[in-house]
Amino acid sequence: LGLAYYDYRNISGIRNPSLNDVQFNGTATNIRQKGNTLFNIDNDGNPNTNLYALAADYQLVNLTGMVDVNVFNPVHLMLGGDYVKNVGFSRSKTLERTGMDIDPQTAGYMARVAVGMPTMLLKNDWQVSIAYRYLEADAVLDAFSDSDFHLGGTNSKGFILGAQYGLGKNTWLSARWLSSNEIRGLPLSTDVFQFYFNAKF
Template identity: 25%
Template sequence: MGQWRRWILVVGVWLLGGFPGTAWAASEVDILLDKLVDKGILSNVEVGLIRREIAETKETRNKDLAKAIVPDSARNWKWKGDIRLRDEIRNREGGGGQADTHRQRIRFRYGFEGKVNDQLKVQARVATGSSTDSSTQDPISTNQSFNTNFVKVPFNLDLANLQYTPNIPGVSKSTFVGGIMENPFWTVSPLVWDGDLSFSGVAAKVEQELGPAKLFVNSGAFSLDTDETETASIWSAQGGIAFKPFADAVNELLKNLKLIAAIAYHDYKNVANASKAGTNINAAFTTNTAGAKDFNEINPSFEVATKVAGLPVSTYLDWVHNASAGSDNNDGVQIGLKLGKAKNPIFSFSNGLNLKNGWEAGYFFQELQANAAFDEFVDSDFNGGGTNNRGHAFWVTLATLKNSTVGAKWLIGERLKGSKDVEDRLQLDWVTKF
């Protein structure tokens, strides 16, 4: 009879402790198990086994309960966003009539990526911006300045697309995108495309693994202005290779050495008919000249990256040539260096100073002639945005908390031709991702 009573108690304890969602029951079970050990009914080894079985059973039941409550479609959605607070000081000199400014700005973006099935995803994101009126909205900025006298500011549709990734025999990966999307091309700098620019149209991306090398091809067709007799558009193609020649090496520098090279061709169609052709609304003194109404941009890019003492190091070269602008003012180049990666907090009381992955810094030199690129889509920060500029940029970023960084960037630029307008810009940023 004693043996039967013993096992009845064990089964009762197991059922009570394994029931999901009862924290009070777990504490009562611990008390009961301790009493059973004290009375000699169970040994410490048996109690340990029971506690482990209870924990495993509870975890399994909780997972089953979560699956029953939350539908498959909801579990396949991933939400993410970021917020950036910026203090910006701009000092300007020259004949452009631009005033010095000191302003505070915010960028907020939030969106989701939903898995429809194994081959189809949907992506959407809203973001702050200057206006919801397409005639005055800046396509290369999601900043909102604190200049609205506390009037509520709107959100804009920043991304909305479908991504189809079929399984094609003999192809490592292929993705087809339609809608409003992030830049589908591999880029190393904002020389040609500002980082906030979204593309409207269709794109195809194909990758092929070949041992230590990966070949990739990106292409797309994008609409600029359809309210014209002939639609203004961009037709683009890019081919490149990413290569790790010494992936099996023991030496850290060689083992992490990665070479990437690509060349892109961007053909602008009928931009002379587009309402904004070559006139960046935020670049009043750096616009394309009247002769640049057509753009056939050849854009080769190169990057060499590795690690030194655990520190990521890379250097890059980005070049653009507008073959449709004749032989004058049609080239641009940016060359830069990046050190480190601000991934984990640079300091904590438990781990001390983190110099391995708690910071990053960089520098670049840029010269972008007036007709080298379509000025409405190039870097909006450098020398006030647009083309016809030359100068330098320095920046440093520190990871202060998990998923949160602070940084400073100093840009010094001057106008190449015309009145020698000069601008130096200091940006102090606090960025948090969630």
């Protein structure tokens, strides 16, 4: 069981206050994937040029837990869970920055069930797993979220199916299918299949 708190400082944008002012251009985010609420801080009078920055603040509380039960040696049942909440989101501050009253989308969770061997050490070791993931738009910084699920970012939900099989000592195959959809906004579905050959020395 683990509990963590992440306090991000000076990452939200500041709109340039006057025409052709560029003093706050540096508050625009230059590392992002997709999902977080953004707003245009550009103020050059040209509607065709935009400079986007984060509209929300991020202070995350993250609870993680796992239970591993040796059901029938060497087969294990592993139950895992992860919950995150962005307690730093301020509806009033976001309204002030963007001019829009944005409904908070600040929570995320993942639940996972796995059956098999906890690690792939020997020939014929195996494990199968299924997980469900739900991550709202401003629950975490989209720049640091898993780049495989939904091809990165937040505002996504879906399943992850996995399987592993041991070919020999410390050598195994693994495969994952990740299927996701947008939670809000325009529909976007993403399916990713991954296949790996793994070896440890």
